[in-house]
Amino acid sequence: MSNPSLLILAGDGIGPEVMAEVRKVIAWFDAHGTSFDVTEDLVGGAAYDVHGTPLADETLAKALAADAVLLGAVGGPKYDVLDFSVKPERGLLKLRKELDLYANLRPAQCFDALADFSSLKREVVAGLDIMIVRELTSGVYFGEPRGIFTEGNERVGINTHRYTESEIARAARAAFDLARQRGSRVCSMEKANVMEAGILWREVAQKIRDEEYPDITLSHMYADNGAMQLVRAPKQFDVILTDNLFGDILSDAAAMLTGSLGMLPSASLGATGPNGYPRAMYEPVHGSAPDIAGQGKANPIACILSFSMALRYSFNLGDQADKLEAAVEKVLADGLRTADLLGPAGGTAISTSQMGDAIVAA
Ligand code: ATP
Numbered sequence: 001m002s003n004p005s006l007l008i009l010a011g012d013g014i015g016p017e018v019m020a021e022v023r024k025v026i027a028w029f030d031a032h033g034t035s036f037d038v039t040e041d042l043v044g045g046a047a048y049d050v051h052g053t054p055l056a057d058e059t060l061a062k063a064l065a066a067d068a069v070l071l072g073a074v075g076g077p078k079y080d081v082l083d084f085s086v087k088p089e090r091g092l093l094k095l096r097k098e099l100d101l102y103a104n105l106r107p108a109q110c111f112d113a114l115a116d117f118s119s120l121k122r123e124v125v126a127g128l129d130i131m132i133v134r135e136l137t138s139g140v141y142f143g144e145p146r147g148i149f150t151e152g153n154e155r156v157g158i159n160t161h162r163y164t165e166s167e168i169a170r171a172a173r174a175a176f177d178l179a180r181q182r183g184s185r186v187c188s189m190e191k192a193n194v195m196e197a198g199i200l201w202r203e204v205a206q207k208i209r210d211e212e213y214p215d216i217t218l219s220h221m222y223a224d225n226g227a228m229q230l231v232r233a234p235k236q237f238d239v240i241l242t243d244n245l246f247g248d249i250l251s252d253a254a255a256m257l258t259g260s261l262g263m264l265p266s267a268s269l270g271a272t273g274p275n276g277y278p279r280a281m282y283e284p285v286h287g288s289a290p291d292i293a294g295q296g297k298a299n300p301i302a303c304i305l306s307f308s309m310a311l312r313y314s315f316n317l318g319d320q321a322d323k324l325e326a327a328v329e330k331v332l333a334d335g336l337r338t339a340d341l342l343g344p345a346g347g348t349a350i351s352t353s354q355m356g357d358a359i360v361a362a
C-alpha cells in the first residue's frame with residue numbers, strides 16, 4: 001500500500017518558519033515507521049509573487065489529489081495594496097471552497113504547564129479539552145439575498161441566515177463521528193428561540209443523533225448561554241456543534257481560554273476524497289504574524305499540533321498523534337518556552353528551531 005500523501009503549503013510570514021519544524025517531526029515519524037509522501041507548493045503572497053495569483057491551478061489540482069493539506073499562514077503588509085481578487089487570503093478561501101470543507105474543527109486544550117496563561121482561573125481551565133465543530137460553508141456568511149440596498153429614503157444592509165437540512169446533517173455527522181473518538185457527548189448550539197434556521201438546526205441534529213448515533217449524548221443550548229457557559233465552566237463540554245457565525249465567535253472565545261495563539265491548531269474536513277480519506281486541510285489558528293516574521297521567534301506548536309490533528313483525523317494514526325502531543329506536553333512541562341509563552345514572570349525564550357528540536361527529542 002502506498003503512503004498517504006500530504007501537500008505542504010507553508011505560505012507567508014512565519015508560515016515557512018513554523019513549517020520547517022513540522023518537517024522535522026515528519027522526518028522523525030518517517031524514521032520510525034510512519035511515512036508520508038510529501039509534496040510542497042506555494043500559496044498566498046508567496047504564490048502571487050511567482051504566479052500572479054494566490055492559488056495557481058496546478059496547486060489546486062495537487063490539493064485535490066492529496067490526502068491532506070497542511071497550511072502555514074498567508075498574507076502580510078506587502079500584499080495589502082493588492083486587488084481583492086488576488087489577495088493572499090483569497091487563496092485560502094478558494095482552497096476551502098474547492099475542497100468543500102464544511103466542518104471546521106477547533107480544539108481548545110489547556111496544557112497544564114500553561115494553565116496560568118488563561119484569562120480565567122487555573123482551576124477553571126486546567127485540563128480543559130474541548131472541540132468546537134463549526135459549520136464552514138453556509139449560514140449567514142453566504143445566504144442570499146445579501147447586499148446593501150435602498151429602501152425608501154435610506155439604505156438597508158441585508159444578510160440571510162440560511163441552512164438546508166443536508167448542510168446541517170453533514171456538520172452534525174462530523175461532530176458525532178468526533179464524539180465517538182472522544183467523550184461521546186455533543187452540545188449543539190443555536191438560537192432556536194429567535195431564528196428559524198436555529199429551529200431546523202436543532203431538529204435535524206436531534207434526528208441524526210436518534211437515527212444514526214444512539215450511542216452519543218446530545219444536548220442543546222442557546223448560543224448566548226453557550227458563550228456564558230464557555231467562560232464560566234468550560235470543562236462541562238466535550239464536543240460543541242454549531243453554525244458558521246456562532247462557531248466563529250465561540251471558537252475565538254474558547255481559544256482565549258487556553259492562553260496563547262501560538263498553541264492553537266485547527267482542521268477543516270469535507271467529504272471522502274479519492275483515496276478514502278476525508279478531504280482535509282490543517283492549519284494553525286494564527287496568521288502570518290508579520291511583526292515577528294524572519295526573527296526565529298515564532299512558536300511552532302500550533303502548526304505541529306495541526307499535523308497531529310492530521311495524524312488523528314485524516315490518517316487514523318491516533319497513537320502517533322498521542323505520542324506527538326505527549327512530546328509537546330513534556331517540553332512545556334520541562335519549562336521550555338518560545339517568547340510568546342513567557343508571560344509576566346519572564347524567563348529565557350528559546351527559538352522556533354530549538355522548540356522544534358526539543359519536541360522531536362521528546
Ligand atoms: P490574520 O489576519 O492572518 O489572522 P492577525 O494579525 O490577526 O493575522 P496573527 O498574524 O496571528 O494575527 O498575529 C497576531 C499576534 O499574535 C501578533 O502579534 C503575532 O506576532 C502573534 N503570533 C501569532 N502567531 C504566533 C506564533 N506562532 N508565535 C508567536 N507569536 C504569534
Ligand code: MG
Pocket residue numbers: 287
Ligand atoms: Mg486575525
